């Protein structure tokens with residue numbers, strides 16, 4: 001009996017040590033990840049500002065930052081993994097929708113359709129994303145380092161009120177601008193007859209993507225409003241599970 005209890009204590013200690021090591025590793029990884037992402041989005045902000053100051057126009061701006069943008073926005077897929085393995089307390093679905101819709105905007109719209117890259121709506125969502133991500137990743141970094149300045153916390157949970165709708169407007173106007181090009185060129189589409197006997201029209205896919213903002217965006221927005229009440233006003237929020 002005594003030895004069983006001792007075993008139990010040893011097991012408990014081992015488990016606790018394993019948990020501590022895991023959580024230290026997770027914290028180290030998240031700190032590195034958030035610093036890298038803050039730096040990445042700062043580089044983008046500086047590159048965009050420099051381009052505009054030098055050229056006095058936004059024509060060609062997207063092309064000049066495309067590689068950096070694609071890298072850092074695609075890398076954000078890691079965040080879905082963070083939620084899935086439980087190292088951050090966030091919903092996989094909420095994060096998945098946010099990250100995948102951004103990746104779709106970058107790779108399958110803006111990057112694929114040269115004709116729309118100089119649209120003002122592209123600049124709008126780029127500026128909005130950049131401001132959001134610098135604030136968001138620096139918030140996570142300072143929080144992990146236990147030195148969170150209040151203005152960053154305030155910015156994280158207030159700026160989105162305006163920036164989120166502005167980003168959505170930029171994204172929707174960009175997809176809208178892409179529609180005629182997609183219809184004319186038939187890109188990413190498969191017409192019948194073909195050897196797979198499958199038909200796919202990217203034009204209608206884009207229309208569905210635009211319509212899907214109607215049910216999905218309010219959910220993301222209300223999620224952030226709930227987070228805001230929890231963090232800034234200390235409200236206890238009971239979230240539904242994934």
Ligand SMILES: CCCCCCCCCCCCC[C@@H](O)CC(=O)SCCNC(=O)CCNC(=O)[C@H](O)C(C)(C)COP(=O)(O)OP(=O)(O)OC[C@H]1O[C@@H](n2cnc3c(N)ncnc32)[C@H](O)[C@@H]1OP(=O)(O)O
Pocket residue numbers: 030034079088089090091094095097098099100101102104128129132136140143144159160163164165166167168171209210212213216217220223224227231
């Ligand atoms: C594939 C085809 C797609 C077709 C289209 C579909 C359309 C769908 C519509 C989608 C519309 C999206 C539009 C969007 O792209 C426009 C913009 O983004 S505009 C810019 C404004 N945007 C924002 O402000 C973004 C706000 N959203 C987010 O911040 C995140 O995406 C979200 C997942 C919503 C954040 O939610 P989360 O629950 O993570 O909030 P918190 O930041 O409060 O975090 C909760 C806790 O987790 C900890 N955490 C999270 N991440 C980290 C991390 N990287 N490192 C460390 N800790 C992390 C955080 O500290 C919190 O901890 P605690 O609970 O202790 O406070």
